[in-house]
Amino acid sequence: MPINALQEEILRLKVQRHALILAHNYVDSAIQEIADFCGDSLELSVKAAKTDAEVLVVCGVRFMAETVKILSPDALVLLPCADALCPMAEMASGDAVRSARAAMPDATFVAYVNTTAETKAQVDICCTSGNAEKIVASIPRKNSILFLPDRNLGRNVAAKLGREINCWHGCCPVHDAVTVEMIETARKIHPGAEVLVHPECRPEVVAAADHALSTGGMLRHVRESGNKRFIIVTECGILFRLRNENPGKEFFEIEPRLVCADMKKITLEMVRDALIDLKPAVELDPDAAEHAHCAISRMLDVK
Secondary structure (H helix, E strand, C coil), X not given: CXXXXXXXXXXXXXXXXCEXXXXXXXXXXXXXXXXXXXXXXXXXXXXXXXXXXXXXXXXXXXXXXXXXXXXXXXXXXXXXXXXXXXXXXXXXXXXXXXXXXXXXCCCEEEEECCCCHHHHCCCCEEECCCCHHHHHHCCCCCCCEEEECEHHHHHHHHHHXXXXXXXXXXXXXXXXXXXXXXXXXXXXXXXXXXXXXCCCCXXXXXXXXXXXXXXXXXXXHHHHXXXXXXXXXXXXCHHHHHHHHCCCCEEEECCCCCCCCCHHHCCHHHHHHHHHHCCCECCCCHHHHHHHXXXXXXXXXXX
C-alpha cells in the first residue's frame, strides 16, 4: 500500500500511462513497495514480456533496462536514472569481447546477464547466477569456454562442475569485497544462523558459507527452510523482501553492510518524472538487439 503522496502520484500516473513498474531486489524499499514486479534482472524481463503494457519502467541499472527492451522490443522502456550503471557490466565492453572472439575463434562464449546489450550480441549464450551451472553443463566438454564478465561466478561454476573455464577479469565490486573473515565474524555474532552468499562472491567465501544462491534462490530457500535465522551476504536491498515475506524469521547482515551505490541512485522522484516525461527511454541498435536476443533465447531453451 502507498505510504506517502509521492507513491500515490506514481500509482496514478502508472494507470494513466498503461505502465508497469519493474523493481530489482536491490533498489530502495519505497520503490519496491509500489512495483508491479520485484525480482532479479532476467525474471523482470521475462515477466514484462508476457504482459501487454505499453510502458515498462525499469527500476534498476542500465543493462537490466536493455534486457527488458531486448525481450519487449515494441514497448517503451524507461530507465528513470540514466546514469545508474553496473560496474561489472562496464568491465566487458562490446569491443573488448569482439577482440577476444578474434583471439579465441573456437571457444564458446558465455555471458552473464549482467552485461550490456552490445556485449550480449557478441556471445553464444547467456546465463544467470541461478542457472550458470546448468548452462555451462550443457556445453560439450570438448569445447573451450570463455565466461564473462564475472570471474568469481565463473570460478565457482568451474569448481562445482570440475571443469576448466577461462574467466574474464571482471567482478561485482560489492560482492568481491566480501572476505572469509567477515563471514566468520558474522557467525560469531549470530551463532546458529545459516549463511547465504551470492555466487558473485569469491570462491573462498562461497566455501565458507552454507549456500551460494542467486537473489531468487535466496528468497525461495528462506521460504522453504525450517531455519529461523539467516546471515544474508548480498546487497542490502533484498532484506526488504526477505523480512516482508518471512515475518517469523530473522535476517542479519555482515559488516560493513553491502550497498550498491548505483542501485541506490534510483529515487521515487525519478520514477514519477519518468512517467510524466516518458523519458529517459532505452533505445538499442536493432542488429545488436537481435543478436543479443538470440543469446538469451539459447539460454531459455536449455532444459
